Amino acid sequence: MDLLTDLDARGLIHDSTDRAALGARLAAGPLSVYVGFDPTADSLHVGHLVGQLYLRRFQQAGNKPFPLAGGATGMVGDPSGRSEERNLLDIDTLRYNVSRIEAQLQRLLDFSPGKYQAKLVNNADWTEPLTLLDFLRDVGKHVTINQMLAKDSVRSRLETDNGLSFTEFTYSLLQANDFRHLYEHEGVELQAGGSDQWGNIVAGVDLIRRHLGKSAHAMTHPLVTKSDGTKFGKSVGGAVWLDADKTSPYQFRQFWIQVDDVMVARYLHMFSLQPLDDTLQVIEQHETAPERRVAQRTLADELTALVHGAEALEAARAATDVLFGGDPSSASEATLAAVAREVPSSVVSRAALDDLVAVLVSAGLASSNGDARRTLQQKGFRANGVQLAEDSQLTGLNLLHGRYLLLRKGKTNHHLLEIS
RNA sequence: GGGUCGGUACCCAAGCGGCCAAAGGGAGCAGACUGUAAAUCUGCCGGCACAGCCUUCGAAGGUUCGAAUCCUUCCCGGCCCA
Numbered sequence: 001m002d003l004l005t006d007l008d009a010r011g012l013i014h015d016s017t018d019r020a021a022l023g024a025r026l027a028a029g030p031l032s033v034y035v036g037f038d039p040t041a042d043s044l045h046v047g048h049l050v051g052q053l054y055l056r057r058f059q060q061a062g063n064k065p066f067p068l069a070g071g072a073t074g075m076v077g078d079p080s081g082r083s084e085e086r087n088l089l090d091i092d093t094l095r096y097n098v099s100r101i102e103a104q105l106q107r108l109l110d111f112s113p114g115k116y117q118a119k120l121v122n123n124a125d126w127t128e129p130l131t132l133l134d135f136l137r138d139v140g141k142h143v144t145i146n147q148m149l150a151k152d153s154v155r156s157r158l159e160t161d162n163g164l165s166f167t168e169f170t171y172s173l174l175q176a177n178d179f180r181h182l183y184e185h186e187g188v189e190l191q192a193g194g195s196d197q198w199g200n201i202v203a204g205v206d207l208i209r210r211h212l213g214k215s216a217h218a219m220t221h222p223l224v225t226k227s228d229g230t231k232f233g234k235s236v237g238g239a240v241w242l243d244a245d246k247t248s249p250y251q252f253r254q255f256w257i258q259v260d261d262v263m264v265a266r267y268l269h270m271f272s273l274q275p276l277d278d279t280l281q282v283i284e285q286h287e288t289a290p291e292r293r294v295a296q297r298t299l300a301d302e303l304t305a306l307v308h309g310a311e312a313l314e315a316a317r318a319a320t321d322v323l324f325g326g327d328p329s330s331a332s333e334a335t336l337a338a339v340a341r342e343v344p345s346s347v348v349s350r351a352a353l354d355d356l357v358a359v360l361v362s363a364g365l366a367s368s369n370g371d372a373r374r375t376l377q378q379k380g381f382r383a384n385g386v387q388l389a390e391d392s393q394l395t396g397l398n399l400l401h402g403r404y405l406l407l408r409k410g411k412t413n414h415h416l417l418e419i420s
Numbered sequence: 421g422g423g424u425c426g427g428u429a430c431c432c433a434a435g436c437g438g439c440c441a442a443a444g445g446g447a448g449c450a451g452a453c454u455g456u457a458a459a460u461c462u463g464c465c466g467g468c469a470c471a472g473c474c475u476u477c478g479a480a481g482g483u484u485c486g487a488a489u490c491c492u493u494c495c496c497g498g499c500c501c502a
Contacts, residue, residue, distance in 0.1 A: 260457045291455040324456060374464055380450045410449075411456055
């Protein structure tokens with residue numbers, strides 16, 4: 001199966017320039033492709049994973065990927081998909097963000113020397129030296145205001161009272177210039193991205209045609225959505241980050257485990273790097289016994305290993321076995337230590353255990369004493385798997401390995417207490 | 421600058437002198453069911469030393485036995501006029 005057919009079957013093609021021409025070009029030999037990531041935060045999140053994996057899919061199919069960090073575009077702010085002007089980040093924050101994102105962009109792709117070696121680029125490298133007059137003559141002259149005004153991202157903003165600053169208005173020109181630069185200097189012929197990037201990407205294709213007289217390709221993937229229409233990639237605590245310090249491997253894996261049934265097949269298609277036939281088989285299995293959550297587990301394991309490594313996946317799985325396995329008393333000490341790294345934990349004195357309500361509050365499982373009492377009344381807490389009541393005593397319970405107590409609120413909120 | 425309407429808990433929104441810790445909806449949390457899913461149903465959803473008390477209805481003063489509700493000033497937002 002060729003790459004385009006595979007991408008299409010996975011629902012990963014939303015739009016593309018001349019599909020036949022692109023297919024022919026891919027068949028003719030290795031192609032260089034780029035996807036850009038702006039440093040709006042100090043980490044990428046799961047929403048960026050589709051773009052990263054796009055590059056990986058291209059690389060696996062024998063093409064050369066160029067992940068791009070938007071050191072320059074990040075300074076300006078992309079108006080696409082935004083109803084209001086962005087706040088500009090200060091330079092120090094931006095530099096920091098770029099450094100973090102660059103580190104993340106160096107994963108998932110093969111950077112070892114060779115024909116298909118990935119190459120990390122930063123658009124600040126060619127944008128910063130550019131003078132305003134150069135930009136106006138070399139880029140601006142090839143673009144008409146009429147075209148720019150016709151773009152969805154611009155038009156929608158003009159229709160509201162929020163308006164659009166000149167700065168954001170020029171964003172797509174910067175991005176177009178990136179594509180032009182990479183085409184000219186690195187032979188990059190294709191830019192991919194989310195469907196919200198279509199206008200910006202095509203602006204680059206146009207610029208390459210007008211300025212260089214060459215034709216380039218554009219392709220977008222659909223944005224990942226959730227079944228209820230809310231933004232994908234947000235969990236209770238906010239975004240699901242790729243940075244292990246911001247979202248632990250355990251939490252990351254949980255995010256995928258908890259994906260609901262109606263979306264799991266779609267996500268598996270979009271995110272899995274396994275052969276399509278294998279994926280279809282997993283989905284079939286899942287449908288015969290959805291309660292086993294085979295699809296969710298497959299997806300969660302693959303992505304956790306991909307993003308955080310095999311070792312982190314094992315640790316996350318071990319923690320999951322303890323936390324969701326029912327009886328934690330059989331867990332080894334090493335496993336409990338691993339659990340402590342994956343879920344919130346704290347150290348309390350033996351004497352402090354006398355006050356159950358205070359323990360629950362200090363563990364963060366209840367927001368106030370009243371909240372703790374109410375949830376106790378509603379049978380919402382467990383300690384070492386045993387349901388607690390208002391008059392329960394923690395001191396009567398056997399500590400795991402003489403020093404741990406595993407608290408749980410509801411099904412998914414855990415806290416490990418270490419008794420000093 | 422003038423006029424006018426508004427600012428109520430996480431969000432939306434009712435209340436317009438006592439019956440108000442404040443209706444209703446959403447979000448959230450817990451329980452039942454189940455599968456770490458969805459849907460549904462039930463309960464909770466300011467704080468505390470919890471049949472009681474304390475703090476809250478943009479802010480500060482005032483009227484009143486009593487104010488989210490009335491008055492004054494101020495701050496912020498929408499709309500209209502300039």
